[in-house]
Amino acid sequence: MHTPQTPRTRTRRWRQVRLPGQPIELDATRALRMVGRAVRRRCPSCGGQPIFEGYFRLRPYCRGCGLRLERGEADYFLGAYLLNLAAAELVFAVGFLLLLLATWPTPPWDMLEYVCAAGVVVAPIVLYPFSKTVWLAADLALRPPTADDIEQHG
């Protein structure tokens, strides 16, 4: 028999907000769950969506849990850019190696050159929003939100 579930409310979701100065305990299961949500472009904290306006722009707050997505720091996503660059380079290296192995012993060097050149341009653009959400998930795992990180409704 189906029983209706209580919808998650903001109040219920954020009962465990970290107090300023409270020690941080890393929960690996929670961290992996948040990264899993992040790679699906969902809010790392509650799994809600959409958290993007269009493909690239992150909303200021999550509509599901009220989490401030940019966490109030001007250069907050600098780490996301680094993560994006590393992921794009990894995609390039793995893609190049797979194409090389698939066509060995006579790799089509001209085709590889054009495909790889296009890949290094396209991959960072495609991966950009994912790097932001994964960066946010890593930050939330290491620095859980405080009350200041939650949108307050009067």
Ligand SMILES: [Zn+2]
């Ligand atoms: Zn959320």
